[in-house]
Amino acid sequence: MGVPLLQQYRVGRYILAQKIKRVAQYPLVLMLEPLFRCNLTCAGCGKIDYPEETLDKRLSFEQCMDAIDECGAPIVSIAGGEPLIHKEMPQIVRGYIERKKFVYLCTNALLLDRRMDDYSPSPYLTFSIHLDGNRERHDSSVGRSGIYNLCTDVITKALKRGFRVTVNCTLFQGESPQEVAEFMDTMMKLKLEGVTISPGYNYERAPRQDVFLKRNNSRQLFRDIFKLARGRNWRFNQSSLYLDFLAGNQTYHCTPWGNPTRNVFGWQKPCYLLVGEGYTSSFKELLKETNWAKYGTGVNPKCADCMVHSGYEATAVDDTFRRPWKALAVFLRGPKTSGDMAPEVPFQYEDEAPATPLGVATVELARDDNEKQVA
Numbered sequence: 001m002g003v004p005l006l007q008q009y010r011v012g013r014y015i016l017a018q019k020i021k022r023v024a025q026y027p028l029v030l031m032l033e034p035l036f037r038c039n040l041t042c043a044g045c046g047k048i049d050y051p052e053e054t055l056d057k058r059l060s061f062e063q064c065m066d067a068i069d070e071c072g073a074p075i076v077s078i079a080g081g082e083p084l085i086h087k088e089m090p091q092i093v094r095g096y097i098e099r100k101k102f103v104y105l106c107t108n109a110l111l112l113d114r115r116m117d118d119y120s121p122s123p124y125l126t127f128s129i130h131l132d133g134n135r136e137r138h139d140s141s142v143g144r145s146g147i148y149n150l151c152t153d154v155i156t157k158a159l160k161r162g163f164r165v166t167v168n169c170t171l172f173q174g175e176s177p178q179e180v181a182e183f184m185d186t187m188m189k190l191k192l193e194g195v196t197i198s199p200g201y202n203y204e205r206a207p208r209q210d211v212f213l214k215r216n217n218s219r220q221l222f223r224d225i226f227k228l229a230r231g232r233n234w235r236f237n238q239s240s241l242y243l244d245f246l247a248g249n250q251t252y253h254c255t256p257w258g259n260p261t262r263n264v265f266g267w268q269k270p271c272y273l274l275v276g277e278g279y280t281s282s283f284k285e286l287l288k289e290t291n292w293a294k295y296g297t298g299v300n301p302k303c304a305d306c307m308v309h310s311g312y313e314a315t316a317v318d319d320t321f322r323r324p325w326k327a328l329a330v331f332l333r334g335p336k337t338s339g340d341m342a343p344e345v346p347f348q349y350e351d352e353a354p355a356t357p358l359g360v361a362t363v364e365l366a367r368d369d370n371e372k373q374v375a
Contacts, residue, residue, distance in 0.1 A: 003194070003237060004164075006123050007102050014074045015321055025257045025287055027073040028314045031272045033263035034059040034092065036081040040108050040142045042132075047081055055081075057264040064092045067262040068101055070283040077104045077128070077259075079272075084111040090118040097124045104128040106168060108142065109151045112158070121162035126193065129155055131167045133175065134183045141172065155190055165192045166237045170200045177224035184234045194237035198309045199246070215297070215305045219248035219341060227337040238309060240331040242316035246307060248341035249330075250316070254296045254306065258314020260286060270295045271311060274302055298345035 011028075018026040036047045037055045059067075068076060076096050083089055084107050096103045105119075106128045119125060132141040135148040158165050167187055171180065187195050199218040226247055236243060245252050254271075261272035266279035267286040274295070280286045296311075297303050303311075320327040 004123065010100070011074050011102070015317065019321060027071045027260050027283075028258045028317060029075040029077050029310075030068055030071055030073040031259050031261040031310060032059070032064060032067060032076055032078045033080055033261060033272065034064060034078065034083060034086050034089075035264065037085055038080060038082045038108070039085065039110050040082070040144065040147070042142045054264065058086060058088075059262070059264060061088045061091050061095065063262075064088075065095050065099075067283075068096060068099060071260055071262075073101075073260075075102045075104065077106060079106040082108055082111070084115050090115075093119060093125060097122055100124065102126070104166070106130065108147070109154045110147070112154045113150075116154075116158065116161065116163075119163070121164075123164070126164040126166055127158055128166050128168045128196070131183075131187075132170050132172070134179060134186070137175070137179065137183075152190065155192055159191060166194050166196060167192060168196045170198055171218075171221065172200050175221065177221065177228055180221075180225050181228040181232070184229070185232065188232070188234060194235040196237045196309065197246075199305075199307050215307060215344075218246065218305070218307050222246040222335070223248060223337045226335045229334060238313060239316045239320055239327070240335075241319050241327050242309060242313045244330045244335040245312055245316055247335035247337060249336045250319070251342045251345060252312055252315045252319070253298075253345060254303070254311030255314040255318065256292065256295060256311055257287060257290075258317075259310040273306065273308060273310065296345075298347045304347070 015026075015028070033047070035055075035058050036050050038047070078089075078092070080086075083105060086092070089105075093103055093105060102124050104126045108130045112127065112129075129151050130142075131148065131151050132138045138148040138151070139145045155165050155167075169183070184195065199221075222243075226243070241250060244250050256271040259271065260283060261268040262283075263272070266281055267283055268274075268279055269277040269286065269290045270292060277295075280289055294300060295303055297306060
């Protein structure tokens with residue numbers, strides 16, 4: 001596991017506090033998108049085709065601080081767009097660190113070399129570098145040659161200066177298990193903290209729609225990848241049960257409120273992956289006004305192939321707290337890579353809400369009716 005003990009302890013303490021207070025819907029990671037402007041045009045991105053007036057918008061320092069104060073999540077993932085374009089980003093990061101929030105500053109690394117002096121190494125700050133595979137794969141994904149080499153050079157510099165560094169890798173069509181295994185081996189040689197890996201979500205606004213994996217293909221691909229992981233000491237910046245879910249061994253509903261999104265339009269319903277579902281002006285309104293039962297695999301066609309960590313990591317973490325012995329077993333042996341896969345959630349695209357609510361850790365789990373709905 002690539003997550004430091006300090007972070008595991010503080011996040012675990014936060015989750016335990018929610019359990020003691022019987023809070024059913026609590027945020028784990030604030031997905032902050034302080035701008036949509038970017039200096040790359042990635043094939044699978046759903047943010048960069050907004051009109052110029054939207055791309056010119058920014059969340060202010062005060063709005064970014066208000067967002068974390070509203071929701072109270074222990075972790076902030078700052079994405080975009082490219083967050084290093086934001087002139088107030090160093091101040092925003094310092095503000096979160098002062099609040100003892102763990103910050104993942106997601107970047108394509110084009111600006112990081114010259115902006116690194118704006119930040120100081122801290123156990124609360126991680127540079128999360130966007131790398132979608134090996135040199136050929138990544139440069140093709142971002143539409144520009146030389147970016148992979150730039151990223152690996154910057155990773156090395158950041159690590160030498162004492163920064164926490166992870167890699168955020170999204171898998172698309174055409175990936176082979178051997179290719180991904182070679183990529184993971186290379187990342188481990190860089191001695192970074194870990195890799196966050198996930199199948200891509202088919203953004204409606206993405207420039208290309210033929211690059212996204214289907215759900216069954218994703219599960220088999222991850223099984224084949226994890227077969228090759230034996231004895232290679234790969235470090236993932238994710239829970240063992242989420243990785244087991246990717247390999248088709250867990251039946252999970254997504255937990256969209258676990259990673260709420262605040263961007264230039266407001267608090268996005270229901271998650272940062274879906275567009276056109278509406279916004280609210282506050283986090284409390286997001287929890288109260290969103291019809292969560294309308295979303296998720298098996299319920300909404302837009303969610304059919306989604307296995308993204310922003311929807312399912314919080315579910316896996318919740319399941320870890322409910323069944324720690326199961327999570328420990330998966331951590332020790334790794335995800336199962338053979339045999340029958342876990343059953344999928346029922347697919348029923350109907351107007352009526354499903355009988356099983358979203359957000360339960362598995363289809364067998366039930367919420368206590370008396371649990372609070374708002375933190």
